[in-house]
Amino acid sequence: MLSKKQGLMFSWLLLLTVFVQAQTPGLTVEKIMRDPKWIGTSPSNVFWSEDGKKVYFNWNPDATKFDSLYSVSTSGKDIKKVAASERRNLPSMAGSYNKARTKKVYEKNGDIFLLDIKSGKTQKLTNTVERESSPSFSFDEKKVLYLRDSNLYAFNTATSQLNQLTDFRKGRKPAATDDKDPQRAWLKKQQLGLFDVIKEREAAKEATKKQQEIDAPARPAEIYLDDKIVSNVTLSPDERYISYQLISRPKNAKITIVPDFVTASGYTEDLNTRTKVGDAQTTSEFFLYDARRDTAYQVTMKGIAGITDKPHYIKSTDAKQAGKPNGAADLRATSMFGPVWSEDGKHAVVVARAADNKDRWIMKLDPAAGTVSLLDRQHDDAWIAGPGIGYGTGEMGWLPDNKVWFQSEESGYSHLYTVDVNSGAKKALTSGKYEVSDVYLSKDKKNWYFTANKVHPGEKHFYRMPVRGGEMVQLTTMPGASEVTMSPDEKKLAIRYSYSNKPWELYLMDNQKGAKPKQVTNSLTPEFKSYKWREPEVISYKAQDGVDVYARVYRPANAVQNGPAVIFVHGAGYLQNAHKWWSSYFREYMFHNLLAEQGYTVLDIDYRGSAGYGRDVRTGIYQFMGGKDLSDHVDGAKLLADKYNVDPKRIGIYGGSYGGFITLMAMFTEPDVFAAGAALRSVTDWAHYNHGYTSNILNTPYTDSTAYAKSSPIYYADGLKGALLMCHGMIDTNVHFQDIVRLSQRLIELGKDNWELAVYPVEDHGFVEPSSWTDEYKRIYKLFEENLKKK
Structure with missing residues (x-):
């Protein structure tokens, strides 16, 4: 029994709850899928003025059609829209500085x-x-x-x-002159022997030509490109050597055409897009031109460790070939980037990446000899990647004592390393189960600045560390993510900060430990702030193979026993979404709030292949997409049933792009786990996706066909039991509309009738029109309501 006082208190709390609910209007698909300006526009593209007196950023507090450029003083005051005249006269953010800046x-x-x-x-x-x-x-x-x-x-x-x-010229070098043709040379010799006048005129012409050559100013040598493209042209510090890449385009590559049906002209217009994985790709060669010797020569990887190794997945059957000495014919295809010269101009390094994605080499360049010597080799039987690595030279540079700094996943996580170009001694400056990114060396060369997720995989903070390594000083402390841009004098930080239920805002802070950040912008609309947006709980659970999987959970306020649940699958594969900052999937975030409001428990998983968790998670999908990444979702469904009072028979799944692919694999290969699924802009057959992404993970269809068959939903379509919704833009230049058409034909031939396809004629891969977003998510919501709610 409640006492009178307790009863009054209970009544008061009940009335307060009713009042708060009345002030917090419910969500609808139509509301959350409107033009995002209804939320408010966060500041973006933050940069400092060159004198460090202002911070510039794009912003749109007035909800006009386009963002405008704004500025604020370093005190955080005087926010104002930049006048057109000032904006036009601003220097480009990109550019190069002299040594003194x-x-x-x-x-x-x-x-x-x-x-x-x-x-x-x-x-x-x-x-x-x-x-x-x-x-x-x-x-x-x-x-x-x-x-x-x-x-x-x-x-x-x-x-x-x-x-x-330089004098790079398109096309081929002109054909040999008559003098070099044997027949024509014989005729000319005959003429000169028979006719003295002709002989005298030719002698005079030759003398004039020689004098003109003597009198002519020095010009760079003509270098004919044939049908190649020249790129990455750089000059050495002593101005003797010019380095460049020659890129050869494939002659027999077939480009996929995407038809655009709804056009201004009224005619169907074709969009040229890309090749498919495994098709012929561009190749590159690295050259040096020595101005002193007036000669150009190629730099190759001959003699470098691993350059003749075959990928682990290809089993050599020729023992003699496997043991054959290095030779030009055996060299794996690579692309070489750089050079990056030391500040004293005495040393240079280049970075090479194997076309099969398995190796990355950092090498010292001897320009006079045209040779390279190994400083560091990064090898992965899966593929080389990770923060600060990627393509090109990646994050790297020089220290004053002839050391090169770079990033590597050698330890299993992307960390900061140095290597001495003289001794070859290598040192790890950071270590641990976290990743380092956005590395910056201070102007005085005494400190590193970088971002790391050391506190928690779902938080990003800004750190300072001595150049030789040592204590990492955490400069930002607000939970979530801080994207930092330093002032030119390195005394101030401009911070774009967000939390899981708070979109990005601009802050200013002194570059000191313990300094208090000052919020500069207030971007959110009253309408957006009127709703109490959930702070999803970031959890981890053990996958069936013992790996920790991170996820976000949205719980309904009044959860019921054996309630429904939805699992969201983020796209891109290598992307992180189970974190504590404002998601790029903000529409989905709001939709998950709507679902929780309607009694669903929502789970958002950073499955195998996601970013932020190191090499083993990143490459956990190698040769089998739809393997561990899918089993992580199956384990997530079990977690929902075991811990969150969810009915295991009422779990749905949805996602776009890679998320759409996983949804299809879930519905086809785990039909007893997922009752309904919405697959959006989905890859249905990896043999039809692009080369750069897919060859990393599955190699190529003709060299690793088993990996493609295991990983492609179209081969498993017969397993469909639950209700399937598929949505796809018809002018998708990333995952082509052809993908979903081929799968639809497969489902028709299999006699499946528990699926539907919604097409969007004016949408590319990422939808733009609010009407398209609204239509798509009304269909998703209807799918879940009809198949996951108890009748």
Whole structure:
């Protein structure tokens, strides 16, 4: 029995609950799928003025059609929209600085500009119809280097003299002259022997030609490209060597065409997209041009450890071939990037990546000899990747004592390393079960700054660490994620911060431990703030193979025994969503709030293959997509039934892109676990996806056909039992509409009738129109209501 006082208190709490519920209007699909401006527009593209007195950012507090550029002072006051005249005169964010960072060169609208940072004065160095790009300072800082039509130019800032340093020419070198043709040479010799006048004229012509050659100014050597493309043209500090890549385009690659049916012209228009995985790809070669010797030569990987190794998944049957010495014919296809020169200009390193994705080499370059020597080899039987690694040179640079810094997953997590180019000694500067990203070396070369998820896999914080390694000082402390941009003098931090139920806002903070961040923007609308958005619980559970799997859980306020549940599968594969910051899947986040409001428990899993958890999780899907990544979801369904009072017969699943693929695999191969599924813009057959992504994970269809058969939903369609909804944009240039059409035909031939396909004629892979989002999610919601709720 309640006492009178307790009864009054209970009545008061009941009335307060009713009042709060009345002030918190319920969600609908139509409401949350509107133009996102109803939420408020978060600041983006944050950057500092060159003098460090202002922070610029894109913002849209007035909910106009487009974002505008805003600025704020370092005190956090005086937020204002940047006038068009100021915006037009701002230097580009990209560009290069001199060593003292007192000058900057940059490209804007295809022309090159030189900025004096102290005075704020800008000099326009070029004003041409042709585009100039990639400006930088020469090593002696007397010249500005840039590219025009793939050729390298040097502009002397003191004399205004412009020199062309390369002469790359499209097409083939002109054919041999008559003198080099045996028959024509014989005829000419006969003429000169018979006719003295002709002989004298030819002698005079040859003398004139020789004199012209003597008098002619020095020009760069002509280098004919044939049908290749030149790229990554750079000049060595001593201005003797020019490095460049020659890229060969495949001659027999077949491009997929995506028809666009709803166009302004009224005619169907074809969109040229991409090849399919395993089709012919571009190849590249790395060259040096020695201006002193007037010669160009290729730099190869001959003699480098691992360059002749076959991938582990290919079993060699030729013992002799397997033991054959290194030779040019045996070298694996690679792409070489760089060089990156030391600050004293005496050393250079290049990075090479194998076309089969299994190796990455960091090597010292000897430009005079045209050879490379190994400093570090990163090998993975699956594929090389991870934060700061990727393609190109990745995150890397030089320290003053002839050490190169770089990132590697050697320990199982992406960490910061150095290697001495003279001794080859390597050292790990960070270590542990967390990842480092966005590495920055301070201007005085005394400290590192970087982002790491050391506190929790679902939190990102900004750290400072001594250059030799040691204590990591955590500078940001707000739970969630902090994206930091440092001021030019490195004394201030501009922080874009968010939490799981709070979208991104801009903060300013002193670059000191314990400093208090000051919020600058308030972007959210009253309507968005009127709803009490859930803070999903970030949990972990053990997968069937013992690995920790992280997830977010949305619980209904009044959960019932044996209630329904939905599992969301994020896209991209290598992406993180079970974290504590505002999700890029914000529409889905709001939809999960709606589902929880309607009594569903929602589970959002960072399955195998997701980002943020190190190498083993990243490569856990190698040669079998739909293996461990799917079993993580099956284990999640069991967790829902065991811990969250969910009826195991009333669990649905949905997701887009990779999430759509997993949904199909779940519905086809685990039909007794998932009662209903919505597969959006789904890959249905990996042999029809792109090369760059798919060949990493499954190799190629003709070399690893078993991996493709195991991983492609179209082979398992006969297993469908539950209710399946498929949604796809018809002008999807990523996962082509052909994918879903082929699967639909397969389902028709199998006699399946428990599925439906919704098509969106004006949508690409990522939907844009609110009407499309609304239609799609009304269908998803209806699917779950009809199949997961008790009748």
